[in-house]
Amino acid sequence: MAAVAPAVSSGSTAPLTNGSVPTVADKYRGAVVEDLQLSPAFALPQDEHLGRAIELAYDRDFSHIPVLDRKRKPLGYVEVAALKKKYEAGEANPTDRVAAYMVKFNRSVSTHPYTVITPDTPLSDLEEFLKDKIFALVTDYGRKFVLGVATAQDLETFVSRRGF
Template identity: 70%
Template sequence: MAQAQLTPTVMPPKTLTDRYRGAVIEDLQLPPAFALPYTEHVSRVIELAYDREFSHIPILDKRRKPLGYVEVARLKEKWEAGQIDSNDDVSKYMVKFKRSSTVPYTLITPLTPLNELEEFLKNDIFALVTDYERKFVLAVATSHDLEEFAKRGGF
């Protein structure tokens, strides 16, 4: 009887998918998103941001679609320097999302794999997690969220 020869199994290099073992954004257990309407006054935005210790806040239009975000530290800095009227609408100071045919929109949902989120966050400071139709902002995900998840999961 001939002996079967065992050939070593060559494992593919470890990929980002392996790193998170198939986990998706909902596995991060992110708190619900905190977003504000574009008509909110600067003074209220600063107050709410510091109460919750947020550094960036998504800004929404009247249909709750994301328009952009405000960098809280920069907003507060301008306010303290007297460069902003506290009754101004936050939309005057937000960073607008780029929407064009040359800049594709990356849909990030609760079921987006964490490896895709990690790739996205290489070029962006946070990701807005939305429903599939992009009607509602559900959460905000950051690199810090990924790092904490990796620590908890031993990745």
């Protein structure tokens, strides 16, 4: 883990000691995704039953869960609240597969370039990525395994722990 120096409060635009206004770089001070200390990734296989997926999501208090193929390649994600709503409305059967209800990742590189997020990705880059995304999958350097899931809330927690 990288050593991290404390900063000022996140809602603050108070000048730093040199009189300048804090920037994103000041907020994170060189911290990377690994510094977030994310919980290990939890993902579902594409053939998991819907009932089990909802149960596992609530046990772990997750709102979105990545869905992987048999080779552990990310295919998409399930939105737990939407699954539960369909389930309660009788629009989904507990033995249905999650793949039928997942939001698929758009793999078209030309229209949606793939952004690699690893433990070494600077938090300022992660913040930029999360501006229009729900979450980021953190992968190993070879992109073979999902190591964690990062959200804007993880960044907010990190900043508040540091007192920025």
